[in-house]
Amino acid sequence: MSFVESEERRALRAAVAELGAKYGPSYYVEKAKTGQKTEELWAEAGRLGYLGVNVPEEYGGGGGGIGDLAAVCEELSAAGCPLLLMVVSPAICATIIARSGTADQKKQWLPRFADGSVTMAFAITEPDAGSNSHRITTTARRDGDGWVLSGQKTFISGVDEADAVLFVARTHDQKGNLRPSLFIVPTDAPGFTWTPIGMEIVSPEKQFICHLDDVRLPYEALVGDEDGGLLQLFAGLNPERIMAAAMGAGIGRLALGKAVAYANQRQVFRTPIGAHQGLAHPLAAAKIELELARLMAQKAAWLYDAGDDAGAGEAANMAKYATAEAAVHCVDQAIQTHGGNGLTTEYGVGMLAGVVRLMRIAPVSREMILNFVAQHSLGLPKSY
Numbered sequence: 001m002s003f004v005e006s007e008e009r010r011a012l013r014a015a016v017a018e019l020g021a022k023y024g025p026s027y028y029v030e031k032a033k034t035g036q037k038t039e040e041l042w043a044e045a046g047r048l049g050y051l052g053v054n055v056p057e058e059y060g061g062g063g064g065g066i067g068d069l070a071a072v073c074e075e076l077s078a079a080g081c082p083l084l085l086m087v088v089s090p091a092i093c094a095t096i097i098a099r100s101g102t103a104d105q106k107k108q109w110l111p112r113f114a115d116g117s118v119t120m121a122f123a124i125t126e127p128d129a130g131s132n133s134h135r136i137t138t139t140a141r142r143d144g145d146g147w148v149l150s151g152q153k154t155f156i157s158g159v160d161e162a163d164a165v166l167f168v169a170r171t172h173d174q175k176g177n178l179r180p181s182l183f184i185v186p187t188d189a190p191g192f193t194w195t196p197i198g199m200e201i202v203s204p205e206k207q208f209i210c211h212l213d214d215v216r217l218p219y220e221a222l223v224g225d226e227d228g229g230l231l232q233l234f235a236g237l238n239p240e241r242i243m244a245a246a247m248g249a250g251i252g253r254l255a256l257g258k259a260v261a262y263a264n265q266r267q268v269f270r271t272p273i274g275a276h277q278g279l280a281h282p283l284a285a286a287k288i289e290l291e292l293a294r295l296m297a298q299k300a301a302w303l304y305d306a307g308d309d310a311g312a313g314e315a316a317n318m319a320k321y322a323t324a325e326a327a328v329h330c331v332d333q334a335i336q337t338h339g340g341n342g343l344t345t346e347y348g349v350g351m352l353a354g355v356v357r358l359m360r361i362a363p364v365s366r367e368m369i370l371n372f373v374a375q376h377s378l379g380l381p382k383s384y
Contacts, residue, residue, distance in 0.1 A: 020079025046116015065305030077250025
């Protein structure tokens with residue numbers, strides 16, 4: 001592992017940053033506040049190949065790894081356009097299908113993931129299960145040559161703009177610990193409905209409760225093995241955490257950039273406020289925390305792309321924790337640096353607070369990450 005990114009990765013970052021600057025925070029916030037979607041940015045990013053950098057070349061993708069896709073996500077976030085569906089569609093769903101899908105599923109879905117012409121949501125969380133995925137009750141039962149799915153999921157992102165949803169379920173006869181089965185459910189399937197959840201987050205992507213009322217699917221809707229266990233699920237969850245870390249890093253960079261620019265030009269006592277250690281030192285500390293978190297995120301991506309799933313799992317959880325904490329610190333200090341202006345619409349800093357605060361909760365809470373590290377990294381007794 002090199003601590004200096006390759007020339008190709010740096011060129012990718014520069015190109016994506018240029019695209020992000022073309023749209024910027026004002027585009028993103030306007031879309032969010034008017035209930036619109038970032039369709040133009042998504043389409044252009046797909047057309048330029050940025051959404052498919054991790055899709056195998058034989059299916060029209062860039063043939064890169066999750067580290068490349070994370071770089072795209074981070075640069076768009078740093079430009080003020082954090083696309084939540086990047087964490088879900090090309091990272092989780094495309095990765096799972098590329099790893100575990102049938103030949104027909106790969107042929108059907110991967111080229112469209114590669115060019116951004118299709119989006120797929122991901123559904124695992126349930127109202128009564130929360131972080132305990134072993135308690136999920138969404139079931140799939142065999143019916144003739146197909147499946148019938150029943151159940152409910154909550155806090156599912158972007159269902160209203162997805163072509164399909166990748167559902168985590170258990171087959172009807174499964175008992176005991178979760179042995180997940182994964183199913184692709186088209187959003188227009190009869191019996192599949194969704195209800196929006198009111199959120200206080202400024203984001204074009206909305207959250208939904210999904211209802212499966214005896215949804216009938218062909219047998220081919222199953223991804224991977226019928227009783228495939230957790231490995232094929234974790235093939236998508238580790239990239240999810242890596243991508244969440246990339247988004248947090250990008251938003252942290254955005255907030256710090258705004259704070260530094262303001263601290264350099266704002267004068268109150270005859271010198272720029274950035275000259276005062278009361279502001280300079282907290283900003284410097286936030287920068288240090290952010291760069292350390294970014295290093296762990298790059299390590300996680302490197303391990304995952306090298307095929308070390310166990311090592312990537314530990315690093316991805318640590319990276320997600322670290323970047324969420326660093327991003328919260330960066331945004332909070334950016335607001336403090338701006339004073340009253342930090343909460344005005346004009347400066348675009350206050351709206352970041354809700355977004356980064358969510359990162360301490362989702363896609364996995366900081367408490368569950370600490371449980372993971374305590375148990376798996378430190379060898380302490382399981383606490384839950």
